[in-house]
Amino acid sequence: MGKVIDVKDVWLRYKDLTVLEGVNLSIEEGDFLGIIGPNGGGKSTLLKVILGLIKPQRGTVEVLGTTPEKARHLIGYVPQYNPSNLDFPINVREVVLMGRMGKKGLFRKYTEEDHAATEKALETVEMLEYSDRQIGELSGGQRQRVFIARALVSEPKVLILDEPVTGIDTMMQMEFYELLKKLRSRVTIVMVSHDISAVSVLVDKIACLNGKLHYHGSKELIPEDVEQTYGCPVELIAHGVPHRVLHKH
């Protein structure tokens, strides 16, 4: 199995604030990695570094053996929920078609092939019947499915999701996680979330990030890592285990 993402000793500072401190992370093909950590811990920033949207001051990032910029057409990206443009005059089909742009190049019109790929992606996320809806008329969960379709339509090798369930009610979150389970056989997934319990059920590898990254290439959450990440002992609830362990607070 090849390395999909290789982050080596990445440092990033904003003015006086060090956001990423020597982050090392390597993600293998077929992984489903969850990155957890407190707000302001650098989770979204790390994703943006992997996507090449932000340049780190030190360290290197390789995606599929090349630079993030060159690998972009192989990445499906689901950005953080942005409530400000719900009113935008765009329908579901047009949103998903956006995902095909990288393949087209400038000045080209969408072809039959693009429309077919869009229908297929919408079918995968079970949103085909909503093709003509304006994006703001959907529920939060439905909209997130559309954004997944937009990320999938370019047939990416890796799917990157930034806080995908923010603003979605619990029922819809469950359905959304079911969809991710379905997709994990097709594509490598990296998901950032602050919902530790949901992430720990879903993913097979977990990293904790708060400036520094704690990652052991496994799903085991070592209490010391979690404590260091969140700055205080955190209540870890084990799912599928008949008892739960509370650490002293």
Next chain:
Amino acid sequence: MLEILQYEFMINAITAGILASIACGIIGVYVVVKRIALISGGIAHASFGGIGISYFLGINPIMGVLPFSLLSALTIGTFSKRTDVAEDTIIGILWSMGMAIGIIFIGLTPGYAPDLMTYLFGNILTVPQSDITMMLALDAIIILVVYVLYKEFMALCYDEDFSTVAGIPVEKLYLLLLCLIALTVVVMIRVVGLILVIALLTIPAALSREFTDDMRKMMFLSIFFGTAFTIIGLMLSYYFDIASGATIILVMSSFYLLHIIIKKWRTISEKPFDI
């Protein structure tokens, strides 16, 4: 009513009104959906520097304003993307800087500055044939660019981060969009003037958004609204002998506000279970 059409200046005025409505109908949609009305206002006001320099050099102000508005669009865009200064600060600075340059050059020009009010507040009744030709050319450029880059502009306005990851040159396209706004400003100077440009850029597009969720239809609809309001304003200004640019703006803004009030009133009166 139709007898006024026998005047050549009236035909020119109506033609100018339609040409301006085409430019701002298309570009106004981007201004509204991307919420860059303030930037557009900045580009328009900064362009006054171009008017001042033209007076000083003794050239046609419309010609002088074109490079200047393009320059201010590129400057505002580059500063807001490349530096960490807040966008509205940059806009505010260039807005007044451009106007200051204009005032200084007009002051340096010997004698009195004729028609200055025309460029600030517009006078659609005095549009010369040469300006109509230029407006036609600028409209053609705007239509062509938007036609070939329609999907890219839409993506850019909707989601910049995703568009970057999808491999679109977001910053270049954004600067191009600001340049199109600059061209639109030039097209509209004769009609409503620099100061009032912002209304023509936003009102028809915002009104059309009320009737459709489709960006293409929004463009056609806002061209229609712009043309209708311009012609109504033009007629009113002719019959009452009042400033044309200002009348056009008043017609537009009254229609828009009235629409908002009626819509609000309807939603209140239609609530069936409101106790």
